[in-house]
């Protein structure tokens with residue numbers, strides 16, 4: 001046996017139990033309470049949790065956007081992921097307007113393959129949906145991508161899909177069994193509000209949030225979900241930030257729509273007061289941070305299973321890049337870091353502070369994304385035959401989430417004021433250590449593309 005993790009408490013979505021876990025040739029081969037201690041490497045996890053490796057279903061590594069490129073490339077981004085207990089990221093391959101979906105996937109693989117230290121899978125972010133491209137989808141599914149993101153906003157940036165195209169894609173999602181992801185904000189209202197604020201000389205960071213009010217998201221989510229219901233399509237709303245949107249998701253789930261929701265750590269633990277600080281532009285992302293009532297509503301949504309997953313929308317721009325918009329919020333590259341801090345924040349703020357079960361944490365961060373995006377049962381679970389993506393999590397390890405304690409290339413932390421209790425201390429990807437007792441021991445390019453299979457909805 002290559003690796004034996006002894007004496008830990010294994011966590012699944014339903015149980016916590018003390019067992020040893022054995023790994024050979026990258027797979028979990030044994031889970032037992034009486035394992036002979038024979039392996040090339042034996043790690044004692046006494047007093048620690050043993051979790052299935054996290055899956056972050058929403059990252060943007062090395063992504064060009066708004067005149068800048070995210071500073072975490074596939075190497076630094078996945079090193080940060082590994083320190084945060086994430087063993088698979090699902091990144092968005094953004095379709096250049098003149099490229100097919102398969103060409104887009106090839107472009108992203110060429111960037112990721114030489115650099116990743118964890119495994120990765122891909123979604124296609126669609127910017128130019130034509131009937132010819134719809135015909136290409138079965139081949140894209142054969143190439144291992146089962147999810148396609150459409151944007152309701154960003155008309156001027158050239159990313160927007162109108163309602164007709166969203167409806168068309170939802171029809172197809174039912175026939176071919178893939179997942180449509182939606183960035184839901186009402187484009188024409190927010191465009192009008194941005195223009196009004198800019199014309200009035202209201203250019204500071206707080207007007208970013210004021211130009212994209214809760215209503216803009218709630219209305220758009222409702223519209224998307226209604227279309228999913230009408231077409232019987234499969235729809236996943238990315239980065240949900242408002243209580244209004246959550247109410248719509250609950251309602252349409254009750255109506256029997258095949259719909260799912262994701263929120264992000266920053267919508268759970270940060271609020272829009274951040275925009276009033278001198279570094280307010282660090283917190284500019286879309287949708288924006290909301291009020292405290294929204295924070296608590298989203299936690300409720302995680303508790304009552306209205307929300308299915310947490311993704312980070314990891315999209316890192318340095319202070320210098322954010323300064324592109326220091327005099328005008330519309331010029332600030334949108335995005336915040338998150339891949340390293342997601343699981344620690346969910347543990348400290350969810351499990352410790354709000355009494356969420358650690359089983360639910362594992363369900364949201366491993367099992368559910370694995371199932372929705374076609375990575376299960378290879379990923380997302382601790383079971384015989386699954387990939388040995390394993391995290392040893394020390395519930396007593398305290399860490400301030402300051403810049404010098406984190407591994408992203410970004411030059412600040414948005415969670416400086418948070419000290420978490422509970423951190424991953426070992427991260428194994430297919431049985432190989434990437435983080436070993438909080439030391440980086442991974443290898444650039446050792447991560448693999450994960451070929452997603454058709455999900456079962």
Ligand SMILES: [Zn+2]
Pocket residue numbers: 058060313
């Ligand atoms: Zn995103």
